[in-house]
Amino acid sequence: MAVRTQETGPARASSRVSGHAQRYGPALLVVALGLAITVALFLVTFRGYQRGERRLLALQTRLTAAAIAAADPLYVEDHLGGAARVAAARNGAAGVFMTAMQDSVTAKGPFTEASLWRVNGGSARLIASTGRPPLLPPASARAAAFIRRAAASRTFVVTKITTADAAGLGYAIAAPSPDGTFVAYTEEPLPADHRLREAPSSPVSQLNLAIYLGSPTRAGLLEANSSSGLPLRGLTYTSRIPFGDTVLTLITSPRSGFAGTTAQVLPWAILGGGLLLTAAAGLLTERLIRRRQGAEQLAGQVGELYLQQRSVAETLQHALLPQQMPAIGGMEIAARYLPGAGGADVGGDWYDVIPLPDGRFIFLIGDVSGHGIRAATVMASLHYASRAYAVEGHHPAVILDRLRGLLDLPRDGHFATVACGLADVAAHQVTLANAGHLPPLVCAGTEASFAAVPTGPPVGIGGP
Numbered sequence: 529m530a531v532r533t534q535e536t537g538p539a540r541a542s543s544r545v546s547g548h549a550q551r552y553g554p555a556l557l558v559v560a561l562g563l564a565i566t567v568a569l570f571l572v573t574f575r576g577y578q579r580g581e582r583r584l585l586a587l588q589t590r591l592t593a594a595a596i597a598a599a600d601p602l603y604v605e606d607h608l609g610g611a612a613r614v615a616a617a618r619n620g621a622a623g624v625f626m627t628a629m630q631d632s633v634t635a636k637g638p639f640t641e642a643s644l645w646r647v648n649g650g651s652a653r654l655i656a657s658t659g660r661p662p663l664l665p666p667a668s669a670r671a672a673a674f675i676r677r678a679a680a681s682r683t684f685v686v687t688k689i690t691t692a693d694a695a696g697l698g699y700a701i702a703a704p705s706p707d708g709t710f711v712a713y714t715e716e717p718l719p720a721d722h723r724l725r726e727a728p729s730s731p732v733s734q735l736n737l738a739i740y741l742g743s744p745t746r747a748g749l750l751e752a753n754s755s756s757g758l759p760l761r762g763l764t765y766t767s768r769i770p771f772g773d774t775v776l777t778l779i780t781s782p783r784s785g786f787a788g789t790t791a792q793v794l795p796w797a798i799l800g801g802g803l804l805l806t807a808a809a810g811l812l813t814e815r816l817i818r819r820r821q822g823a824e825q826l827a828g829q830v831g832e833l834y835l836q837q838r839s840v841a842e843t844l845q846h847a848l849l850p851q852q853m854p855a856i857g858g859m860e861i862a863a864r865y866l867p868g869a870g871g872a873d874v875g876g877d878w879y880d881v882i883p884l885p886d887g888r889f890i891f892l893i894g895d896v897s898g899h900g901i902r903a904a905t906v907m908a909s910l911h912y913a914s915r916a917y918a919v920e921g922h923h924p925a926v927i928l929d930r931l932r933g934l935l936d937l938p939r940d941g942h943f944a945t946v947a948c949g950l951a952d953v954a955a956h957q958v959t960l961a962n963a964g965h966l967p968p969l970v971c972a973g974t975e976a977s978f979a980a981v982p983t984g985p986p987v988g989i990g991g992p
Contacts, residue, residue: 574795612712616703622656876903894946924948924961935988943988
């Protein structure tokens with residue numbers, strides 16, 4: 529007898545599920561594994577792209593900040609500070625100050641006006657001015673307070689000035705003298721719309737820039753920007769640049785991906801189609817290698833700039849020293865200068881020979897503590913002041929005492945050792961004064977000994 533059996537409903541459903549699992553299970557496992565690998569590769573690539581963008585943005589920002597720090601503060605210190613020191617050495621001579629600023633205050637800038645002030649006690653008095661009418665009225669309480677603030681500062685001070693139709697930056701720097709403190713003031717105009725317009729070939733053409741005066745990033749402190757929308761959004765990098773008694777806050781964001789469109793699309797392409805991963809990764813690697821080569825070329829340019837900076841420093845050092853010794857009857861005078869250290873820093877050493885009437889002459893040799901532009905600035909001030917005092921006919925001890933009034937260690941951060949001598953060729957006599965320097969070596973025939981000169985404290989430290 530034949531027996532026919534028939535599966536019930538639940539039994540047929542279980543059988544169908546088992547069949548589908550055997551049929552689609554491996555495919556689903558491959559799909560799940562492929563999805564997991566694709567998602568993992570997407571996350572790794574996307575985060576790597578973001579890290580690379582952040583590193584390249586940081587590098588570009590630091591290079592831009594270094595270029596600003598190497599140009600703007602040095603220009604203000606050199607031109608405005610030099611004019612202040614020259615005027616202070618001449619007791620506030622207006623003509624001397626005007627001559628020193630004539631190359632900087634022009635119709636094309638960088639400065640639109642300049643003025644010289646004398647500060648005694650708590651009062652500030654305008655001595656001379658040149659250029660266009662300043663944005664900061666000289667008779668205002670704000671101008672007087674700013675000048676007094678500069679007189680108390682060891683570096684130049686900065687303020688932003690805004691009027692109804694113009695904006696600019698005001699700079700002031702002080703130069704002490706025995707007759708008071710002289711302060712030089714100038715203004716630099718800002719673009720009316722605060723917009724920076726750089727050429728497409730500019731190194732910063734890939735960046736949106738916003739530069740603020742000071743640490744806060746309020747709209748009122750904005751100095752310049754190259755973006756139509758502020759504040760900058762998305763991926764940004766902030767760098768602060770020392771600028772006189774304050775800082776410049778530089779905020780940047782990329783205008784487009786540093787690694788290019790391919791790198792931006794790649795994570796999403798990986799997420800949508802893992803089969804294109806090899807080709808896309810190859811393009812990304814080529815792009816990153818090209819960026820690395822660009823970074824290496826940029827590093828080489830930075831190295832060349834460093835060598836140029838070192839050459840400029842050496843040129844500046846030798847420019848501050850006498851180019852030729854004067855001819856004095858009955859004397860053989862020679863000088864040799866060898867820097868004590870390498871690098872790009874300028875030293876503070878100087879020497880000079882100043883002829884006087886009746887066959888006499890003054891000779892000096894000095895050394896300002898430290899290195900760098902600040903030490904060279906102090907050295908130039910003492911150098912030219914000592915020449916002026918020597919030409920006026922002062923005794924070596926008087927010259928050193930007067931130099932002492934130009935330098936103060938707590939205030940200026942430097943001191944100087946100076947040896948000064950007055951030689952009378954006809955009388956075969958040398959009068960020496962020494963402020964902390966090595967004594968001169970006296971040679972007679974085959975013997976040599978140091979001159980027995982009382983040694984006083986260095987210039988900038990202690991009494992007479």
